[in-house]
Amino acid sequence: MHIHRYEKYWLGFGFCALVAFIIFMFITAFVNGHHPSGGSEVIDPTHVEKTPPFDNPGLHQTGENEYEADIVAMAFGYKPNKLEIPLGAKVKFVITSQDVVHSFTIPQTTVNMELVPGHIGTKEYTFKKPGHYLVLCNEYCGAGHQMMKMEIEVLDHASKK
Amino acid sequence: MLAKSKDNRLAFAFIATAFLFFFIGTICGLLQGLVRGGVIKQLPYWLDYYKVLTTHGVSLALLFTTNFIYGFFFAGVHKTMGNLSAKVRAAGWGGFWLMIIGTIMAVVTVLAGDASVLYTFYAPLKASPFFYIGLALWVIGSWVSGIAMMAHYFQWKKQHPQETTPLFGYMVVGTNLLWITACLGVAATVVLQMIPWSLGMTDKINILLSRTLFWYFGHPLVYFWLLPAYAYWYVSIPKLIGGKIFSDSLARLSFILFLIFSIPVGFHHQLMEPGIGEGWKFIQVSLTLMVVIPSLMTAFSMFASFESAGRRKGATGLFGWWKKLPYGDVRFLSPFLGMLFFIPAGIGGIINTSYQLDEIVHNTLWVVGHFHITVGAAVVMSFFGITYWLVPHLTGRTFSKSMNRLGILQVVLWAVGMFIMSTAMHVLGLYGAPRRTAYSTYGNDPVALDWFHGLVANQLYLPIGAFLLFLSSMLMVYLFIHLAFLAPKATADERVDFPISEAEHPEEKPPVILDKWKLWVGICVVLILLAYSVPVMDMLHHSPASPGYRTW
Numbered sequence: 212m213h214i215h216r217y218e219k220y221w222l223g224f225g226f227c228a229l230v231a232f233i234i235f236m237f238i239t240a241f242v243n244g245h246h247p248s249g250g251s252e253v254i255d256p257t258h259v260e261k262t263p264p265f266d267n268p269g270l271h272q273t274g275e276n277e278y279e280a281d282i283v284a285m286a287f288g289y290k291p292n293k294l295e296i297p298l299g300a301k302v303k304f305v306i307t308s309q310d311v312v313h314s315f316t317i318p319q320t321t322v323n324m325e326l327v328p329g330h331i332g333t334k335e336y337t338f339k340k341p342g343h344y345l346v347l348c349n350e351y352c353g354a355g356h357q358m359m360k361m362e363i364e365v366l367d368h369a370s371k372k
Numbered sequence: 373m374l375a376k377s378k379d380n381r382l383a384f385a386f387i388a389t390a391f392l393f394f395f396i397g398t399i400c401g402l403l404q405g406l407v408r409g410g411v412i413k414q415l416p417y418w419l420d421y422y423k424v425l426t427t428h429g430v431s432l433a434l435l436f437t438t439n440f441i442y443g444f445f446f447a448g449v450h451k452t453m454g455n456l457s458a459k460v461r462a463a464g465w466g467g468f469w470l471m472i473i474g475t476i477m478a479v480v481t482v483l484a485g486d487a488s489v490l491y492t493f494y495a496p497l498k499a500s501p502f503f504y505i506g507l508a509l510w511v512i513g514s515w516v517s518g519i520a521m522m523a524h525y526f527q528w529k530k531q532h533p534q535e536t537t538p539l540f541g542y543m544v545v546g547t548n549l550l551w552i553t554a555c556l557g558v559a560a561t562v563v564l565q566m567i568p569w570s571l572g573m574t575d576k577i578n579i580l581l582s583r584t585l586f587w588y589f590g591h592p593l594v595y596f597w598l599l600p601a602y603a604y605w606y607v608s609i610p611k612l613i614g615g616k617i618f619s620d621s622l623a624r625l626s627f628i629l630f631l632i633f634s635i636p637v638g639f640h641h642q643l644m645e646p647g648i649g650e651g652w653k654f655i656q657v658s659l660t661l662m663v664v665i666p667s668l669m670t671a672f673s674m675f676a677s678f679e680s681a682g683r684r685k686g687a688t689g690l691f692g693w694w695k696k697l698p699y700g701d702v703r704f705l706s707p708f709l710g711m712l713f714f715i716p717a718g719i720g721g722i723i724n725t726s727y728q729l730d731e732i733v734h735n736t737l738w739v740v741g742h743f744h745i746t747v748g749a750a751v752v753m754s755f756f757g758i759t760y761w762l763v764p765h766l767t768g769r770t771f772s773k774s775m776n777r778l779g780i781l782q783v784v785l786w787a788v789g790m791f792i793m794s795t796a797m798h799v800l801g802l803y804g805a806p807r808r809t810a811y812s813t814y815g816n817d818p819v820a821l822d823w824f825h826g827l828v829a830n831q832l833y834l835p836i837g838a839f840l841l842f843l844s845s846m847l848m849v850y851l852f853i854h855l856a857f858l859a860p861k862a863t864a865d866e867r868v869d870f871p872i873s874e875a876e877h878p879e880e881k882p883p884v885i886l887d888k889w890k891l892w893v894g895i896c897v898v899l900i901l902l903a904y905s906v907p908v909m910d911m912l913h914h915s916p917a918s919p920g921y922r923t924w
Contacts, residue, residue, distance in 0.1 A: 212621040212883050218672050225668040233658050236727055240654060247731045249653075250646035256918045286923045311921050312494050312579065314644070314735060318804020318819055321731040325645035327580050328496060329916030332646040345819040349735040349806035351490055353497070353923025354422065357812035 248304075248324040248334035256328035259283055259309040270294050273303070282306045284313040284326050287355035289346065298341045298367045307331045314350040317363065325350060341367035379450040380766045382464050384856070386443030387763065389472070390436050391852045397431030398845035400424045405793070405838025407811050409831045410824065414811070421810040422488040422924055429491030430482065433597075433747065434510075435475060440755050441600045442468075442517055445544045447762060448603070449521050451870040452538035453528040456520075460527075463520035470513025477506030488924040490808060492590070493566075495582045498920030501570040508562050511555050518548035529887075536881055539620055540872065543603040546627035549893060551596045553900075554635055557588030569920060576917035580647045584911060587638030588904065591660075595634040597747050599627065601754035604707060605674055608758075610873035612704045613697055615681025618673045620875040621882040626666035626673075628886065632896050633662040636903035640725040644734050647915055652907045653727070659903060660725045667718055674711060680876070702779035703757045703871075709787045710753030717745040720798070735808075738801020741794040749790050756783055756848065763852060764868040769859035771868050778851060785844035793837025799829040 214222075239245045259265050264281040268290045273279050280302050283290040296302055306315050308326040315324040315332070324332045338344070348359035403424050406412045415421055446464060450456060456464065480502070481487040487499035493507075525541045561582045569577045606623045610616050617623065639656035642648060682693020698704050720742045723729050733739060760779050764771040801807075805823045814820040823831050862868065885891070 212625070213619070213877070213880060214622065215619070215676070218622075218669070218676075221672050222665065222668055225664055229661055229664050233661060236657070237654065240650070240727060245728050246650050247643050247653075247728060247734075248646070249648070249650060251649070253647070253914055253916050256916055286921070311496055311923055312583075316735070316804065316806065321728075323644055323731045323734050325642070325734075327583070327645050327647060328918045329579060330646040343818070345814055345817045347804075347806055347814060347820075349809070350494075351422065351808040353921075354420070354488075355923075356422070356808075357810040358814075360814045360817070362817075 248322070248332050250305075250331050250333040252331040252333075253329055254307055254331055256307075256309065259307055264305060265307060270296065270302075277301045277303075279303045279305055282315065282361075284308045284315060284348070284359075286310050286313075286353050287348070287359040289315070289359075289361040292361045293364070294361070295364045295366055296338060298338060298365050301335060301337050304334045304336065305331060306333075311352050312350050313348045313352050313359070315346060316349045317344050317346050320344070323349075338363075338365040341365045378461060379456050380447060382456075382461060382468065383443045383447035383450070384763075384766045385465075385468055386439045386446065387759070387766070388856065389468075390439035390443060391849060393431040393435035393439065394845065395849050397428050397436060398842060400428035400431065401845075402835075402838050402842040404428060405835040408809075409833075409835035410811050411835045412811075420485070420488065420924070422490070423482065423485055425808060426482050426488050426490050427479075430478065433491055437597050437747070437751070437755075438514060439471075440758075441547075441596070442514070444600055444604075444755075444758055444762060445521055445547075446517075447766060447870060448540045448607075449524050449544055452540045452872060453524060456524055457527065460520045460524050463523070464517050467513045467515070467517025467520065470516060471510050472513075474506040474508070474510030474513060477502045478510065479506075481506070485924075492586065494586070495566065495569075495577045495579050496918045496920045497924075498570055498922055501567060504562050504566045504570055508559065508567065511559050511562070515552055515555065518551055521545075522548050536620075537887065538872075539617065539623060539875075540603060540607045542624055542887075543599065543607070543627055545889065546624075546631055547596060547599040547603070549889065550592055550599065550631050550634060553631075553893070553896060554589045554592035554596065557585040557638075558590075561585035576919055578911065578915050578917050580645070580915040581908070581911045583642060583645070584638065584648075584904075584908060587641040588635065588900075589638075590641060591638050592634040594743070594747065595630050595663075597751045599630060601707070601710070601751045602626075602670060604754050604758055605670070605711070607873060608871040609674070609704065609707060610677045610681065611871040612701060613678065613681040614685060615677045615873070616876040617873050618676040618680070618876055620877075621880065621886065622669055622673065624882050624886045626669045628892050629666040629669075630663070631892055632899060633659060633666075635896060636899040637663075637725075639903075639907075640730070643727060643730045647911065648907055649910075652903070656903055657725055657727050659899065661722065664722070677876075700776075700780070702760050702776050702783060705780060706757035706760075706783040707754040709783060710750040710757075713745045713749035713753070713787075713790070717742065717750060721746070733801050735806060736801035737797040737805045737807050740807045741797030741801060744790060744794045744797065749787070749794070753783060753786065756786070759848070759852060760855070761868050761871065763855040764859060764862065765870055767856050767859075768862055768867070769855060770862045770866050771855065772859070775851065775855065775859070778847065782844050782847040782851065785840050785847070789837045789840030789842075789844060791837075792833050793841065796828060796830060796833035796837070799826070800831065803829050805829075805831070 308328045313326045344363040346361045481500045487503035489497045489499045568574045637660040640660045679693045682696035685696045687693040687696045
């Protein structure tokens with residue numbers, strides 16, 4: 212099979228770029244720890260509201276400047292429907308759905324979690340700008356999908372004092 | 373030539389069905405654009421947004437594409453390998469009618485409002501059992517027709533043991549093998565999980581497993597759309613521009629690479645979800661990116677055949693051949709514009725699959741913009757180009773200069789509409805605007821209101837683009853009807869032919885190994901088992917099942 216010389220250069224360049232790209236992505240993922248949302252814990256999807264931590268949804272402090280946000284998604288909203296988070300705090304979102312597939316998405320951040328009933332999704336994030344954030348569902352979940360939202364207020368305590 | 377018309381009648385039945393759903397689907401597209409841009413804030417209750425969205429997706433992504441592909445393929449295998457045997461033709465018709473029955477069942481349940489589950493029908497959204505049974509019949513019908521085409525190829529090969537198989541036939545076999553292997557996933561979730569569950573025989577469903585089986589199918593589905601467009605690019609376009617196929621063997625190799633690397637990659641659609649290990653996601657991301665190789669091969673081939681055709685016509689200098697391309701011929705112009713769309717579309721695809729980058733764009737309007745320039749431009753514009761010669765070829769009518777001019781208007785309208793709409797969608801996606809969502813300001817939230825005020829990131833571009841696309845599609849439907857039923861019958865020297873190019877080096881035989889289909893399917897199966905066995909076993913054992921819901 213004859214391959215034109217220029218095509219060999221072209222494919223060689225493409226293949227090298229591809230390998231370099233995969234190595235770069237691998238390092239950012241497994242050395243620097245930049246992974247998209249995930250999680251290996253499971254839960255009975257029909258008993259979410261009775262299972263910790265979702266029996267007490269909300270923001271819970273877990274360390275100095277570290278919090279866990281336990282949230283339940285449902286058609287068509289979130290419990291709680293508002294969170295206040297201190298600026299610069301490391302927040303671990305721990306979220307599940309009690310009915311169909313939803314998402315927990317904060318536009319213009321890297322928080323974009325697919326919520327599969329029966330599984331618990333997790334994602335860590337640190338808010339670096341104070342102010343109002345909209346949370347919405349970007350996975351179609353039914354007739355009221357376009358209404359499904361909550362709010363996050365990132366508070367700058369230092370500037371208030 | 374009665375036998376000829378028999379095969380062409382089968383091809384025409386598929387093409388006509390395709391355009392019926394093109395008509396329905398693009399009307400839905402206009403309605404969605406109007407709602408999303410806030411021009412119509414609320415559709416009447418009997419025409420709910422998500423019902424329209426489901427009809428749009430099912431009509432265009434599944435029904436238009438598949439029917440068109442089968443019509444094109446049947447016409448092409450008839451052209452390159454002669455009359456179908458009576459058995460093969462009967463199987464082709466059998467598949468056609470099974471697909472029609474399945475389609476009617478699914479479409480009626482969608483229109484009745486019993487299946488507003490979108491064309492991805494993710495559990496635990498639970499539609500009427502008729503929807504799932506219709507889908508299963510449709511898939512089985514597509515297999516029957518696909519196997520008929522492959523049988524025709526292997527019969528030809530048996531009868532011509534010394535000859536190289538026609539490139540078109542080879543591509544038909546590659547595409548159908550891809551389709552059948554891919555459909556095993558969706559067939560498994562529909563037949564084993566969803567049908568018993570929707571009939572009430574089981575009360576719960578393993579959601580993560582179902583999603584995984586769907587995306588095992590969902591990604592190769594996009595290559596199933598793309599490969600027939602590639603077949604047109606490789607086999608017919610060189611002829612239209614007065615050139616030759618740059619390399620017959622490399623064209624075959626690129627189809628093999630698509631077959632191997634398009635299936636064990638579905639996790640890149642599930643990067644944001646729990647229950648799948650990070651290592652497994654990363655392995656499938658890497659396999660996904662391998663598709664870069666056959667894509668670069670195809671790009672090289674296209675431009676190489678453009679250049680050699682231009683030089684054959686006397687072009688000089690480094691880029692003189694650009695001026696020698698037949699831009700006034702809609703059969704070339706349409707797929708050519710599609711190729712231009714495919715350059716940013718391919719780059720966008722790499723972004724989508726790139727693990728961390730997907731966090732920014734996953735399930736946003738970016739993704740909608742992406743598949744509107746891949747399938748909605750590169751693929752569909754190739755299909756438009758095919759339509760302008762295939763329909764008069766099948767019906768024995770003329771394709772006049774004035775039809776060609778209207779055709780150019782049609783594809784330019786489409787390209788402009790798609791450019792406006794998809795550019796806005798991409799940018800809106802970067803700002804977080806969600807896909808598959810009716811008109812909403814989220815209670816006048818400032819973040820969402822910004823999506824109506826941007827210079828580029830503005831949802832008002834969606835109805836503007838959708839309106840141009842709608843005009844273009846109505847013109848296309850008119851031209852289809854004209855070419856099918858109204859244009860004058862062609863005399864012998866006006867006959868429109870199926871363009872089949874010659875190879876640049878016909879003396880060079882493709883390596884025998886490229887025809888070892890069992891080997892390639894075997895490699896494909898091994899990669900699938902490597903990429904999927906462990907995570908799927910994990911899902912079978914650990915993923916909790918859930919009852920069904922009807923939330924619409």
